[in-house]
Amino acid sequence: MTDTTPAASIDDFIHADHDNHTYAPAVLVSANFNNKQFAAAFYEQYSVYCPPAMIKASSKRQAEYFAGRYLAAEAMASYDMHNFKLIADANRCPLWPSSLVGSITHTNNYAACIAANKADIAAIGIDAQDILSDERAERLQSRIIDSAETRIISQSELSAALGLSLCFSAKEAIYKALYPRIQQYFGFNAAKLHSIDTAANTFSFRFDPALMVLHTDRNLLTLRYQINEQRVQTCLILPATRK
Known part of the structure; x- marks a missing residue:
């Protein structure tokens, strides 16, 4: 990632919508995002872990990945889990905090994350x-x-x-x-x-x-x-x- 100067604020790129009811007791956080307003510096600014393989990816792929992980951070914050480094295993499966289960998706300028306490939900996708x-x-x-x-x-x-x-x-x-x-x-x-x-x-x-x-x-x-x-x-x- 070479350009570290944001072209726009995070609000121009993405605005998260929190849904605590549709899938209760799970929390769904979703958003449409604008690829043209993405800046690579968002990763560092919002403490979203960027894996080495993503550094060389296209701006579109970086934006998609960031959007999903940004929403994951929002979802985890609903459970008082802040600044958690969400990495993935060798099969690209996110490794969630031990107390939570979660799942991320994105497609064509849309992303969503759903998370829940493991005490309530055994598995979620x-x-x-x-x-x-x-x-x-x-x-x-x-x-x-x-x-x-x-x-x-x-x-x-x-x-x-x-x-x-x-x-x-x-x-x-x-x-x-x-x-x-x-x-x-x-x-x-x-x-x-x-x-x-x-x-x-x-x-x-x-x-x-x-x-x-x-x-x-x-x-x-x-x-x-x-x-x-x-x-x-x-x-x-x-x-x-x-x-």
Whole structure:
């Protein structure tokens, strides 16, 4: 990073929106951000750790990474966790404070972080994706869902492209939530779409029982989803087991 003089203030680049209700007891912090107003100096100014690999990345990639980690700092501050150095492991999985679980996502000038106390939430994953075009959805469909999942989408009120966008996002959210506990790679076929409730904006996935270590209710995972004109966002929250 060569330019250390901010071209604009942080408020010109990003403004965080805190949501303490939608996913309570988790806290969601999200924002749209403006790549053109990003300055590399923000990393140092706001105590956001910049890994060595990011120093040589494009300005767009630096902005995306900073936005996600900046919102993560905001989310952790909700739990009185300040100035925590959020690094990632060898598989690029964020290493959260021992008392928290969290997840970060970003896509096309939008970023979000969700975090919660580990005493309340055992695992959490969030993912946002731009809605796929019909052409791209047709090209990617066989890599993300199988014929049974395709049939479930076709029987719902969702278009094929929107349904696939949601499944893509959901399977990413499932991976983000479960990988830190399972510590084992799994692909799109490990979670199969089981049902969609468009009235409640939820859908469920049957997860590979050989991998499941957190959830015992017939290995079904229920996610919530949100849709706007540009993107979808999905979130998986697994409550902690009360002793």
